[in-house]
Amino acid sequence: MERLDLPPDVVIRRLPLYARSLRYLQDEGIQFISSHGLGTRINVTAAQIRKDLSYFGEFGKQGIGYNVNKLLAHIEHILGLSKEWLMVLAGVGHLGQAIVRYEGFGSRGVRLVGIFDNDPAKVGQVIEDLPILPDEDLARVIHELGVKIAVVAVPASHAQSIVDTMVAAGIRAILNYAPVVLRVPDGICVRYIDPITALHSMTYYLAQEEDKRRSQTP
Amino acid sequence: MERLDLPPDVVIRRLPLYARSLRYLQDEGIQFISSHGLGTRINVTAAQIRKDLSYFGEFGKQGIGYNVNKLLAHIEHILGLSKEWLMVLAGVGHLGQAIVRYEGFGSRGVRLVGIFDNDPAKVGQVIEDLPILPDEDLARVIHELGVKIAVVAVPASHAQSIVDTMVAAGIRAILNYAPVVLRVPDGICVRYIDPITALHSMTYYLAQEEDKRRSQTP
DNA sequence: CGGACTTTGTGATACAATTCACAACATCTA
DNA sequence: TAGATGTTGTGAATTGTATCACAAAGTCCG
Ligand SMILES: NC(=O)c1ccc[n+]([C@@H]2O[C@H](COP(=O)([O-])OP(=O)(O)OC[C@H]3O[C@@H](n4cnc5c(N)ncnc54)[C@H](O)[C@@H]3O)[C@@H](O)[C@H]2O)c1
Ligand SMILES: NC(=O)c1ccc[n+]([C@@H]2O[C@H](COP(=O)([O-])OP(=O)(O)OC[C@H]3O[C@@H](n4cnc5c(N)ncnc54)[C@H](O)[C@@H]3O)[C@@H](O)[C@H]2O)c1
DSSP: OOOOSOOOHHHHHHHHHHHHHHHHHHHTTOOEEOHHHHHHHHTOOHHHHHHHHHTTOOOEETTTEEEHHHHHHHHHHHTTTTSOEEEEEEOOSHHHHHHHHOHHHHHSSEEEEEEEOSOTTTTTOEETTEEEEOGGGHHHHHHHHTOOEEEEOSOHHHHHHHHHHHHHHTOOEEEEOSSSOOOOOTTOEEEEOOHHHHHHHHHHHHHHHHHHHHHHOO | OOOOSOOOHHHHHHHHHHHHHHHHHHHTTOOEEOHHHHHHHHTOOHHHHHHHHHTTOOOEETTTEEEHHHHHHHHHHHTTTTSOEEEEEEOOSHHHHHHHHOHHHHHSSEEEEEEEESOTTTTTOEETTEEEEEGGGHHHHHHHHTOOEEEEOSOHHHHHHHHHHHHHHTOOEEEEOSSSOOOOOTTOEEEEOOHHHHHHHHHHHHHHHHHHHHHHOO
């Protein structure tokens, strides 16, 4: 196949979904899956899955579909999950502690190696074997360990400044829980986790339904 | 303006971002903002903001921009945030408790009115004035109070079945934290909060950088 | 072996979203 | 009043994404 143009970001964002579904298939002991079979599990059309994968190579067999183990290995490799990326967390409050304890993060491809807070009362406490360090150590740890990923769980008002520090120290990817849009240099990847925004986009549809209902029963 | 076609979902998803930014502007005491000014704050082009808003009406003034208070009120009204929507939560574990305590949820447009768990040891405990109820009461509460929004924070293996119960009882919008794609009837709105998937899409770009770096310094 | 099924990978096509570009209007200054 | 500046709202153009549809290749089975 000719792989001229690089895969668009929408495709990259779907790959982890494919990977997760393949892991469930693995757990179920299923060895082969067609694009159609995979698609029905995750509400994506078969054609889209095939086209997405075609950006990276040819992984299927006509008449059969995809070997679950092999396709998963391929996708994890494409996603860089065959290595282990180091990660730091800033802000060990309510949310931060929940993140540290969520085993999901540690499981695949990433490892939390440092947690930071600027509250002197918190510094020194240990959570899941990780001591809370002061902000002063943040840049040094990032730099010395070559950490590339950071999670931001500080109050919105402090998010931008801590991100500036992180980026200056070598962070290249940021998972941001604070409800602010971050300003970062080109090439730094940022993803937002924002349940409130998600909720507020759903209430739109609820309001629409309500309106329609009201206009039908006057 | 002619408002022939309904606004696409991408637009609806951006509105809460505009609203949040306008709230910050309000806090700063700023009374007028141009599409350009708003755009630079949230990394969106001015033209996109104007086009998005044009789906709903004309809110700006040439030469001036938008009145912050008025535009915010308009957007919140469009999003259905002038009413208060009731919400239930299923799964009061680590994550669920963090959600109950996160004041962000209560603040605007939505109110948590019931929390549910199937662990008998948890039922009866009270968190932030809300008693944990057993799953048996879920359908009744949804139905009797007319609850339309649900948050899912149960283990992945239990998510689909509890969602089926919720939808049968009248839930129309679901915020899902469990790492599974849900199957719901047409018309039910689902949003996924999925930090692991977000992380795994970022490692792709890290791996790309690494590859490039390696090929440059052989 | 041959014909009925399946399924992939991918150009071509259709659809969707974003950006461009500009007329129309508003304000300010002198 | 007039000219300079700034901003909106929106058709048209552009860019981006998803779907279609089918040749090619594999399986299955009598
Ligand atoms: N996206 C989500 O799902 C979600 C959920 C809950 C909270 N939040 C957001 O996450 C952030 C944290 O929420 P929380 O409930 O944990 O608040 P919290 O007050 O419990 O915790 C914040 C922590 O950050 C620390 N901190 C403050 N400034 C800091 C700095 N400059 N450097 C390092 N640490 C600093 C504080 O000491 C505290 O421990 C807030 O922005 C909140 O809006 C997001
Ligand atoms: N998206 C995220 O940000 C995020 C973060 C952490 C966890 N998670 C996911 O959220 C879910 C919960 O995670 P957690 O860390 O809180 O786990 P947990 O084990 O601490 O809590 C799960 C809770 O759900 C309850 N439960 C189980 N089955 C139930 C049912 N059928 N009805 C009602 N309650 C039920 C359990 O009793 C328990 O209290 C998991 O699916 C996890 O993968 C998501």
